[in-house]
Amino acid sequence: MLSKLFSEIFIRRKRDTRHVEAEAFYQGAQGVEIKPGLEELQARFDKQGAQLNQRSIGRQKKFETVLDHVKELWTPVEKLCLAVRERIGDRIPPFLLPLIVALGAVFIGIAEVILLAPALDVLNVTEYRLQVFSAIGIVLIGGLSYHFAWESLSSEKFTSLWRWIIRVVALLVTVALACWGILRGMQVAFAAKVMQNPLGDFLSEHPVVSAAFYIFITLAAPVMIAAATHYSFHHLRDWWEWKTANSEMNRLIRLRVSAQKGLESEKERLIHGLKEIAHECAEWKATYRLNHERGGKHGAIQEPYWMVTVKATLAMLVVLAFSWWLPLPLLGIIDWAVWIAAFLYFRRQWHSPSPEEFFELEHVSFAVPAKSQVDPLLAPFRNPKELSR
Secondary structure: OHHHHHHHHHOOOOHHHOOHHHHHHHHHHOOOOHHHHHHHHHHHHHHHHHHHHHHHHHHHHHHHHHHHHHHHHHHHHHHHHHHHHHHHOOOOOOOHHHHHHHHHHHHHHHHHHHHHHHHHHHHOOOOHHHHHHHHHHHHHHHHHHHHHHHHHHHOOOOOHHHHHHHHHHHHHHHHHHHHHHHHHHHHHHHHHHHOOOHHHHHHHHOHHHHHHHHHHHHHHHHHHHHHHHHHHHHHHHHHHHHHHHHHHHHHHHHHHHHHHHHHHHHHHHHHHHHHHHHHHHHHHHHHHHHHHHHHHHHOEOOOOOHHHHHHHHHHHHHHHHHOOOOOHHHHHHHHHHHHHHHHHHHHHHHHOOOHHHHHHOEOOOOOOOOOOOOOHHHHHHOOHHHHHO
């Protein structure tokens, strides 16, 4: 009882958290018509339904935006997939073999640079670092010339004039590399003679074989680099376009399926939420009608006025129990201040109780009032002294 009394003094009741039972009972006891209360409940749940609908529409708009985005991108991605399929067919383009061929072209170029760099002494390039850079340039010139020449034979990207220019340049590069191979052979033969190496005698006795050999190793590397680059470039390009197109298509499919499921789920959630609000509204209305009728029939009985003084005194005693250690004058001031505040609070509560407080004062009328006579069925349980009378 003391805890309840303490909470009633220090806990402030909020008017915006009214209980529908207490409000209905209060309105019924005061003779207020039931229609305004039911309309208020209906308006409250209509507001909840409108808020739920607004939130759901906001979430649905997000899914619809995703679907519109997918619809906008679907046509170009579909065209890209069809174009890739028309060019390469239904098969999956190879990736591993073209990659190995491309790496092979790199190693061929490195080997050709290592073999070609020392021969640049003929051109008065003596520093090894400069020889390496010069050899890289020569290898790139040969490889790119043959690559573009191959493209001019298998592709229609170039005009007729450019095709002839590329082919002429490739022919000139071939002649230059062949001459360079002969010079390399002569250089090796001369160096071998100076060093008195048997290789020099062999190369001098077989100039045609040595020339053919050095022409071959000089021309073979650029030709193989161009062939490997041409093969790997086209296959890797087809694989990349196939992968990009399929990845984009799969991404759009996942987005569309996810957005459609999310939109359907949100619509079902809205329907179930509105049904739940409608059922809750019906439950509250039924509770309101029942308690409104109870309030009209039973009413409430007001506590006696002397209970206000008792409650205020109990509140003062509770404060005194926790603050007895204070000095006497201060303790007296605090106790009397608490008593006056509690008296005013409970007097207001006694005079004009809130609907919740009024609901607790319900006056129940029994259909069959209690009688002073004892029921015959309970006679065996009566006091023996009463039975002897």
